[in-house]
Amino acid sequence: PTYMEDLNAAGGVYAVLNELDQLGLLDTSVMTVTGKTMKENLQGHENLNPEVIRKPENAYSKTGGIAVLRGNLAPDGCVVKQSAVAPEMLVHEGPAKVFDSEEEAIAGIFGGRIEAGDVIVIRYEGPAGGPGMREMLSPTSAIAGMGLDKEVALITDGRFSGATRGASIGHVSPEAVHGGLIAYVKDGDRIAIDIPNHTIELLVPEAEIEQRKQEMPIKKKENVKGYLKRYASMVSSADKGAVINR
Numbered sequence: 745p746t747y748m749e750d751l752n753a754a755g756g757v758y759a760v761l762n763e764l765d766q767l768g769l770l771d772t773s774v775m776t777v778t779g780k781t782m783k784e785n786l787q788g789h790e791n792l793n794p795e796v797i798r799k800p801e802n803a804y805s806k807t808g809g810i811a812v813l814r815g816n817l818a819p820d821g822c823v824v825k826q827s828a829v830a831p832e833m834l835v836h837e838g839p840a841k842v843f844d845s846e847e848e849a850i851a852g853i854f855g856g857r858i859e860a861g862d863v864i865v866i867r868y869e870g871p872a873g874g875p876g877m878r879e880m881l882s883p884t885s886a887i888a889g890m891g892l893d894k895e896v897a898l899i900t901d902g903r904f905s906g907a908t909r910g911a912s913i914g915h916v917s918p919e920a921v922h923g924g925l926i927a928y929v930k931d932g933d934r935i936a937i938d939i940p941n942h943t944i945e946l947l948v949p950e951a952e953i954e955q956r957k958q959e960m961p962i963k964k965k966e967n968v969k970g971y972l973k974r975y976a977s978m979v980s981s982a983d984k985g986a987v988i989n990r
Contacts, residue, residue: 746796754796758789767800813913815944816953817925817935820917820983822899826939828909830894836911837936837947838863838897840929844963845869846902849883853890860895863935867926868963869902870919871986875968875976877903884908897937899944901926901982911937913944917983921964928956 755762764770765786772783791797798804811826826834838861843849849866858864864883871877880902887893893910901919904912918924925946929935934947946953968976978988 750793750796754793755789755791758786759791759797762786762789763791763797763800811939811942813937813939813942813944815946817899817929817944817946818916819925820981822913822916822944824911824913824939825904825906825908829911829939833894833897833911834939835937836863836897837934840865840931840933840935842867842929842931846878846880846883849880850886853883853886858887858890858892858896860892862896863937864896864898865926865929865935866898866900866902867916867920867929868965869900870916870921871979871982872976873901873919873921873965875965875972875979877982877986879903879905880912880914881905881908884910884912897935899926899935903982911939913937915982917981919981921962922981923957923962925953927962928953928960930956 761770765772770782772781772786774782776782776785778785805827807826809825809827811824812821813824814821841852841858841862842865843852844867846866846869849864852858866880866883869878869880880900881904884898884904887896887898888910897911897913899913899916901916901924902914904914916924916926920927929946936945936947980987980989
């Protein structure tokens, strides 16, 4: 394994940027906060250890660490750390197990409700629904601890930390409380995930979806008050950065 100090000794972030620049991926004419252009900043920062900062022809991976998926379940996108997904889970289809909060999901996981092949759905945990877009670390840790991270997927309008592993897909937009399709998923629905092709689909007929929108109410937390209530009423979607709309 390599550590941050190894990256620093190999030339640091500037050396990484130099490698990207050699592929023509950077606009080095841009001005930076140093008062110099990117090109000026990169001068003299060579890659001192190609085993730590890999050359493109010897890259750890040909793709980036994360992938953005789109489909009817996330028309505005959702995010997965594809570099931490087991190869057998990069393409997956399975039945949904739906939970309306992180607490419900944890209880379901420890209660033995999850089976190999399932797609766990945790909703109403987005920026407005949470409110605050809580980190779904406990459910993902529980799944990994039970040895299911190579057998089940997890989808949420909440978020994950950088330490998450497995097919954990977050930032689903639009979120449930804003009427995103994730609000209308039911237990047993088939969900298809294709990370290499950047797609995520709820395999339910459109007519059925429209009927559910008429019958299934959007849930909103009633015990939210003060600044959190104000935040929930004003915050934008995750794909917009979860910033406050003025």
